[in-house]
Amino acid sequence: MARTAGSHSDITGPRIRDAALSLFARHGFAAVSMRQIAGAVGVQAGALYNYTPDKQSLLFDLMQRHMDHLLQAWDDEPTPATPLARLEHFTRFHIRYHLDKPDEVFIAYMELRNLSPENFAAIETLRRRYEDHLEGILSQGVRAGAFQLADARITTMAVIAMLTGVNTWYRPGGRLSADEVATIYWDMVRRSVGA
Amino acid sequence: MARTAGSHSDITGPRIRDAALSLFARHGFAAVSMRQIAGAVGVQAGALYNYTPDKQSLLFDLMQRHMDHLLQAWDDEPTPATPLARLEHFTRFHIRYHLDKPDEVFIAYMELRNLSPENFAAIETLRRRYEDHLEGILSQGVRAGAFQLADARITTMAVIAMLTGVNTWYRPGGRLSADEVATIYWDMVRRSVGA
DNA sequence: GTCTATAAGGTGATAGAC
DNA sequence: GTCTATCACCTTATAGAC
Numbered sequence: 283m284a285r286t287a288g289s290h291s292d293i294t295g296p297r298i299r300d301a302a303l304s305l306f307a308r309h310g311f312a313a314v315s316m317r318q319i320a321g322a323v324g325v326q327a328g329a330l331y332n333y334t335p336d337k338q339s340l341l342f343d344l345m346q347r348h349m350d351h352l353l354q355a356w357d358d359e360p361t362p363a364t365p366l367a368r369l370e371h372f373t374r375f376h377i378r379y380h381l382d383k384p385d386e387v388f389i390a391y392m393e394l395r396n397l398s399p400e401n402f403a404a405i406e407t408l409r410r411r412y413e414d415h416l417e418g419i420l421s422q423g424v425r426a427g428a429f430q431l432a433d434a435r436i437t438t439m440a441v442i443a444m445l446t447g448v449n450t451w452y453r454p455g456g457r458l459s460a461d462e463v464a465t466i467y468w469d470m471v472r473r474s475v476g477a
Numbered sequence: 478m479a480r481t482a483g484s485h486s487d488i489t490g491p492r493i494r495d496a497a498l499s500l501f502a503r504h505g506f507a508a509v510s511m512r513q514i515a516g517a518v519g520v521q522a523g524a525l526y527n528y529t530p531d532k533q534s535l536l537f538d539l540m541q542r543h544m545d546h547l548l549q550a551w552d553d554e555p556t557p558a559t560p561l562a563r564l565e566h567f568t569r570f571h572i573r574y575h576l577d578k579p580d581e582v583f584i585a586y587m588e589l590r591n592l593s594p595e596n597f598a599a600i601e602t603l604r605r606r607y608e609d610h611l612e613g614i615l616s617q618g619v620r621a622g623a624f625q626l627a628d629a630r631i632t633t634m635a636v637i638a639m640l641t642g643v644n645t646w647y648r649p650g651g652r653l654s655a656d657e658v659a660t661i662y663w664d665m666v667r668r669s670v671g672a
Numbered sequence: 673g674t675c676t677a678t679a680a681g682g683t684g685a686t687a688g689a690c
Numbered sequence: 691g692t693c694t695a696t697c698a699c700c701t702t703a704t705a706g707a708c
Contacts, residue, residue: 294673310590312507316702329674331703392587395505432661436653440665443642444635451634458631466627470635474669485691511684523686524692532684 295333297323299347302340307385311341311396341393342401348386349408355379356415365423366477372416373471376445377464384449391446413438420475430476441471490528492518494542497535502580506536506591536588537596543581544603550574551610560618561672567611568666571640572659579644586641608633615670625671636666 301322305314316337320327334340359375362368380387390409394402417438423429431437445467452463496517500509511532515522529535554570557563575582585604589597612633618624626632643658653661 308590310505310507312505313591315700317700325673326675327702328676328704332673337702395503396508432664433653436658436661437665439642439646440639440662443645444639447634447638447642450638458628463631466631467635469627470632470669473671474665476668489691510682512682520691521693522684523694526685527691 294323294325294329298330298333298340299344303344303385303389306341306344306393307388311337311389311393338396338398338401341389342397342405344386345390345393345397345401345405346408348383348390349405349412352379353408353412356412365419365426365428366472368419369423369429369471369475369477370468372419373441373445373468374464376442377448377467378460380446380449381452381460387446387449413442416441423475423477428477431474437475441474444470489518489520489524493525493528493535494539498539498580498584501536501539501588502583506532506584506588533591533593533596536584537592537600539581540585540588540592540596540600541603543578543585544600544607547574548603548607551607560614560621560623561667563614564618564624564666564670564672565663567614568636568640568663569659571637572643572662573655575641575644576647576655582641582644608637611636618670618672623672626669632670636669639665 298319302314302319305318305322316330317327319340320330323330330340334343356375359371362371390405394405397405417434420429420431420434420437424431424434448463448467452460454460458466493514497509497514500513500517511525512522514535515525518525525535529538551570554566557566585600589600592600612629615624615626615629615632619626619629640662643662647655647658649655
């Protein structure tokens with residue numbers, strides 16, 4: 283059945299995104315050609331332009347979907363009662379979600395410079411919205427006397443960098459499970475905010 | 478004087494590296510052509526091949542110099558007496574050094590996937606050597622009873638990710654000086670290792 | 673919706689003149 | 691050491707047949 287001519291719009295679109303995601307993550311946006319993406323999907327390069335106006339839009343689409351999905355996933359999470367419980371929940375959610383989508387995460391911050399200025403601004407807005415969820419938890423905790431920290435914004439950036447860094451070294455099947463890793467990181471986060 | 482024909486080997490080499498560093502950092506290795514680098518230096522593309530056998534070697538040269546220089550700079554630093562003082566020294570050194578060389582730092586971990594397998598292995602060895610300096614400080618501190626942490630290797634990766642993350646948001650002339658930022662981060666590092 | 677063919681231009685790298 | 695010219699190939703994107 284492979285390569286049969288005809289209409290496949292409902293499955294070809296997702297397949298193009300999957301192939302582009304994987305290839306961009308492995309080789310980088312600029313190093314991957316439309317022909318390579320088409321080859322991975324099993325169509326000719328011209329057919330891709332039925333699904334994206336150009337290569338830039340394909341990249342933006344991947345990043346925007348990733349950020350939208352991340353924000354939605356966090357909105358769907360429950361909200362524990364105390365700042366301490368909320369911070370632990372965020373820590374474990376962030377590690378779990380990011381380890382689950384390594385290609386999306388990798389692209390979302392490695393390929394920012396390949397976005398057009400307008401597309402860059404749009405992704406930065408979504409990223410800032412996600413960071414603000416953590417900053418809100420930290421600020422609430424400071425007001426409630428649960429945390430002691432010098433600057434909620436800087437602590438936000440520090441914690442997110444620390445947590446996202448798990449993706450650079452964690453490999454499934456290694457010395458520790460994802461849950462064990464999350465517990466160790468939660469211990470560090472908890473102490474670093476003075477809780 | 479610009480573009481005069483003749484012999485300039487001692488100044489053209491560094492100028493090529495400077496131009497490549499800046500262009501790779503801004504646009505990415507794959508998105509920059511040898512003609513662009515030559516244009517920034519003020520020579521024709523063919524002249525670059527008197528200084529590098531190919532584009533890949535140019536990238537590797539930049540990364541290797543960066544890692545060599547980082548390791549040498551750390552070796553040149555004094556060694557404070559206690560684990561706590563050593564950890565503070567490493568924290569401040571890492572932030573200062575990395576804020577000082579943002580292009581080198583950016584390339585050194587954004588362009589790893591564009592290295593050939595042999596070159597990648599060489600850079601990873603140097604990176605691991607740098608990480609091991611921090612891991613050594615943490616392990617010593619645990620043995621001396623100065624730190625309480627679950628896993629020296631994971632704490633090493635977490636602390637380095639947190640500290641290097643400063644480069645993603647810090648801009649000179651902003652709300653806080655580099656020294657003030659380093660002090661806030663040192664407070665977080667100190668608490669996260671249970672000191 | 674996918675194909676083939678093509679336009680218009682860029683790519684890394686080399687040869688040989690000066 | 692740098693230049694010009696060139697090779698062989700790849701690039702994104704589009705046009706028109708089916």
